[in-house]
Amino acid sequence: MTTSKLSNDSLTLAIDTFGAELHSIKKDNVEYLWQGNPEFWGRQAPVLFPIVGKLKNGTYTLDKKSYQLSGHGFARDNEFELIDSDKDELVYELKDSKETKRVYPYDFRLRVSYKLTKNRLSVKWEVKNQDDKDLYFGIGAHPAFNVPLENGSFEDYKLTISPAQKREFIPLDAAAGTIKLDEKHTVTASEFPLTRELFKDDALIFETPGATQVTLSNSVNSRSVKISWENMPFVGLWSPYPREAPFVCIEPWCGIADDENTDGELSTKFGINTLAPGKKFKAGYTIEIN
Template identity: 75%
Template sequence: MTTTKLSNDVLSIAIQDFGAELHSIQKDNIEYLWQGDPEFWARQAPILFPIVGKLKNGSYTYDNETFKLGGHGFARDQVFKLLESEANEAIFELKANKETRAVYPFDFRLRITYKLVNNQLTVKWEVKNLDEQDMYFGIGAHPAFNVPLESGTFEDYRLTISPAQARQYIPLNPATGVLNLSQKHAVDQTEFALTRELFKDDALVFETPEATEVSLTNTVNDRSVKIAWENMPFLGLWSPYPAEAPFVCIEPWCGIADDQNTDGDLTTKFGINTLAPGKKFKAAYTIEIN
């Protein structure tokens, strides 16, 4: 496993080629990124591709064939190639291979760019369809941040979604990890004090059709994290339950888990993206560290 390090006058980060996954985000010698203790959750900031969340019964159908695919897809378990690396920017690439084609029958190129500017890290995704047919996929982020940051307890922290407006909330079935779209409803709440009970029904999932920010702040110091994006239609907020894990995940998604009533057809899956042959899909989010 190879690690690439980037830094500027404010931040230093590390990325592993396995999964092109963030391994560290530090400011003032304080580690902001969860370090992957397997007692709670061994991962840190996996890239979710070509699906986000779980499939009903762990499978989907495409062109009259059934494919098994685990939750969040395979990108997080693939070794990416480092294409470019400078002091404050690195680009990683994954292409379809024998292993991916066994579970996902499309020829693709996935590039992940990490770029530091002042106290911000921008993560860019680019998916290119190298196939001769339309490609169907989801992609998402899953970064976990330490709670507490330097001081305080889990309950001293809160998550705030901006702008302050009602959003559609989609319940998850904790037993299966799939959605219950029939119970989707508007929720006015935009500030959430962190408690273990907040996640007793698994992740909180919202629709975010507009530009959105989520802030992790606290009442004991000035340490905070803000994640911002413009074109990602879903958001997940998660921490394990009932384990008292010292982290919370803020997850912007271009894709989402199956609905419990899905027929399993990938082409009509809720939240799926369709990409024509030769075309590119691009999205990005920014992590601001304070």
């Protein structure tokens, strides 16, 4: 486990080889990234792969065989290799192993890159199918940001989804960790003042077709975080409830938890990505710190 830093005149970042996970984002010596206090949530910004969220009963079926896989997959709990670095970019890689194949029977390569430009961090994912069969997977982000940022209270902050438009909202069964597609419905709200009760049913999940951004801002200072992406079909917004955790997560996803009525087949799972042999999948998002 090795920590590397990226820095310029605007930001200082720290990223670890374990999970290829962000550990710090500082501006003006103010820490924007949650520091992983296990009293509330011990992680900070895990990479979610090869699933996002939970599987129904923790299992899935592929080629008539059953596998167990924990929520959000295994990438976050594996050591990546730092394969490339320069003054403004770090690239990490995870390959399949005997251990991963016990729960996910594929030859694959996952690369995660972090590139710093002024006050923006670009995070990119590349999944390569190195197998001779179609690869089914989900991938997602789970960065947590401190609330408050320097000063104020939790209730002084808000989340805003742009562009302002009608969106599909997907309810979550907090106890099971599964989504309720039968109860999916359209909502018009795009601005969400932070309250503890906002997260009483766990994460808020929205479909996000097209270019989208989510901004964390407040009424007491000018500090803000903006997460933006082009091609991620879902976003989750989360803070623990009822514990008064001092952070909120903004999570763009190419994948989603199982529907409560799933038959467990990975190839037909709602929101799954399919990658042909030898092909690459690319996606990413940007964190802008102000």
